[in-house]
Amino acid sequence: MSDITEKKRKHDNDSVSKKEKKVKKDKKEKRDKKEKKEKKEKKDKKDTKEKKEKKEESNEESVDIIETPIEEINAFLKENEITIENGDNLNIQPIINFKSLSNYNINSKISKCLNKFDKPSPIQASAWPYLFKGHDIIGVAETGSGKTLGFGVPAINHIVKSNNKKLQVLVVSPTRELATQIYDNLKELTDSTSLNCVCVYGGVPKDQQRKDIAKSQCVIATPGRLVDFINEGSINLNDVDYLVLDEADRMLEKGFEEDIKLIIKSVKNERQTLMFTATWPKEVRELANGFMKNPIKVNVGNRDELTANKRITQYVEVIDPYDKEKRLIQLLNQYQSKNKDDKILIFALYKKEASRIERSLKYKGFEVAALHGDLSQIQRQQALDSFKKGECNLLLATDVAARGLDIPNVKVVINLTFPLTIEDYVHRIGRTGRAGKTGIAHTLFTEHEKHLAGALGNVLRGADQEVPDELLKFGSHTKKKEHGAYGAFFKNVDMSKKAKKITFD
Numbered sequence: 001m002s003d004i005t006e007k008k009r010k011h012d013n014d015s016v017s018k019k020e021k022k023v024k025k026d027k028k029e030k031r032d033k034k035e036k037k038e039k040k041e042k043k044d045k046k047d048t049k050e051k052k053e054k055k056e057e058s059n060e061e062s063v064d065i066i067e068t069p070i071e072e073i074n075a076f077l078k079e080n081e082i083t084i085e086n087g088d089n090l091n092i093q094p095i096i097n098f099k100s101l102s103n104y105n106i107n108s109k110i111s112k113c114l115n116k117f118d119k120p121s122p123i124q125a126s127a128w129p130y131l132f133k134g135h136d137i138i139g140v141a142e143t144g145s146g147k148t149l150g151f152g153v154p155a156i157n158h159i160v161k162s163n164n165k166k167l168q169v170l171v172v173s174p175t176r177e178l179a180t181q182i183y184d185n186l187k188e189l190t191d192s193t194s195l196n197c198v199c200v201y202g203g204v205p206k207d208q209q210r211k212d213i214a215k216s217q218c219v220i221a222t223p224g225r226l227v228d229f230i231n232e233g234s235i236n237l238n239d240v241d242y243l244v245l246d247e248a249d250r251m252l253e254k255g256f257e258e259d260i261k262l263i264i265k266s267v268k269n270e271r272q273t274l275m276f277t278a279t280w281p282k283e284v285r286e287l288a289n290g291f292m293k294n295p296i297k298v299n300v301g302n303r304d305e306l307t308a309n310k311r312i313t314q315y316v317e318v319i320d321p322y323d324k325e326k327r328l329i330q331l332l333n334q335y336q337s338k339n340k341d342d343k344i345l346i347f348a349l350y351k352k353e354a355s356r357i358e359r360s361l362k363y364k365g366f367e368v369a370a371l372h373g374d375l376s377q378i379q380r381q382q383a384l385d386s387f388k389k390g391e392c393n394l395l396l397a398t399d400v401a402a403r404g405l406d407i408p409n410v411k412v413v414i415n416l417t418f419p420l421t422i423e424d425y426v427h428r429i430g431r432t433g434r435a436g437k438t439g440i441a442h443t444l445f446t447e448h449e450k451h452l453a454g455a456l457g458n459v460l461r462g463a464d465q466e467v468p469d470e471l472l473k474f475g476s477h478t479k480k481k482e483h484g485a486y487g488a489f490f491k492n493v494d495m496s497k498k499a500k501k502i503t504f505d
């Protein structure tokens with residue numbers, strides 16, 4: 001090849017590669033421009049969203065403080081027999097209507113979830129203001145009075161306000177079914193605020209729970225599975241600064257103490273601690289104080305004495321133990337209603353007893369579901385679901401169903417065998433007469449339970465119910481419950497110091 005031809009070829013090649021380079025450069029510039037534009041649009045969109053949210057927030061902030069007249073507040077406290085005790089002599093008005101929630105900058109998405117109700121229930125009205133301000137609380141109010149949202153609304157608002165995605169709220173519940181129910185309640189709130197919540201309980205595989213924990217800000221748990229996860233390092237509670245013990249007296253009883261100790265040791269020291277229940281026996285009060293900082297005690301109804309919901313009509317029949325089953329059939333025939341929605345809940349004491357009675361009822365032609373500890377978790381959940389949905393209107397349960405379960409249209413509770421404690425009696429019958437409704441509790445009482453006759457008599461009197469003569473014959477002696485738990489964890493609190501009862505004047 002001649003020099004000239006070689007030069008021409010080189011020149012041609014150069015100009016081709018220059019052209020290619022230019023095309024490439026143009027393409028890149030175009031691409032960059034497009035990316036830049038997309039980025040800007042994205043940012044603008046985000047800014048607008050943030051601005052909108054900020055505006056909403058500032059709107060909330062700029063809302064005028066809603067003052068409720070003192071006379072109205074005092075009438076509300078009196079009518080609902082509310083006492084608020086605290087050592088710091090704080091004087092914070094209850095939130096007696098949802099409008100007043102704006103005084104506390106409650107996230108509007110959370111308050112929207114409450115639209116289905118007319119007004120806060122007495123425990124919500126009186127506990128919320130203290131909880132929004134970050135205080136520890138012991139909330140004691142009758143069964144079915146809305147305690148779940150009483151601790152749940154401030155819990156989720158606490159996460160929203162913190163503006164971080166760490167796990168911050170822990171709710172501990174004694175049974176799997178109750179944990180699931182609390183989860184359903186709180187999920188409505190977390191979903192509205194695009195936060196995540198997980199329910200952690202035993203009897204089902206762990207894998208999915210582990211995955212869900214990793215992305216959740218709120219955990220509802222039964223103690224056993226939670227302790228499992230703590231021990232295997234699958235859950236980090238270091239940032240939990242809002243701790244709720246639901247059914248607190250049960251959680252502080254012997255049997256749960258080791259788990260509760262470990263759980264409390266695993267959460268943040270600087271935290272808000274809440275204890276909610278319908279029964280607050282003297283035996284656990286000092287112990288509870290040891291886990292809390294100057295707790296405010298909110299009492300709805302005269303709950304220094306054990307009291308049952310007064311909208312429940314209580315019948316107590318003293319009976320020969322051998323006649324119980326025959327009487328149960330008569331009661332079922334008497335109470336089974338033509339209204340297909342009405343439900344009856346029967347309580348037995350032991351799992352074996354529950355299984356035996358279930359078989360016997362089925363043999364006699366009753367359609368009955370059963371819920372007790374000898375069943376698998378799937379069977380337990382199926383029985384509860386079919387009872388809740390009304391597919392089967394008769395449920396036979398042990399005390400696993402005594403606390404917290406909120407099942408619509410339970411018209412009658414039958415105590416086939418009396419529970420081990422008088423507190424359990426109050427919780428069992430509290431499965432009826434919920435959220436302002438009425439109900440019936442029919443109890444078969446035998447000489448085997450005579451040591452609880454005095455306490456039962458007091459509960460009946462306290463709720464303005466008739467005390468049968470046969471019950472009085474057992475005398476009024478009440479066996480004291482003992483509490484030997486908590487060893488070194490136990491903190492002696494000076495109970496002689498009287499807390500102040502607040503009145504608004």
Ligand SMILES: Nc1ncnc2c1ncn2[C@@H]1O[C@H](COP(=O)(O)OP(=O)(O)OP(=O)(O)O)[C@@H](O)[C@H]1O
Pocket residue numbers: 117118119120121124141142143144145146147148149277278403404405406430434435
């Ligand atoms: N402000 C309200 N007004 C009317 N109903 C309400 C209100 N808040 C909650 N409820 C309803 O009251 C029912 C009982 O509530 P919840 O289960 O929280 O009771 P509880 O006090 O925890 O009862 P328990 O002592 O048996 O655990 C639920 O169906 C709930 O939806």
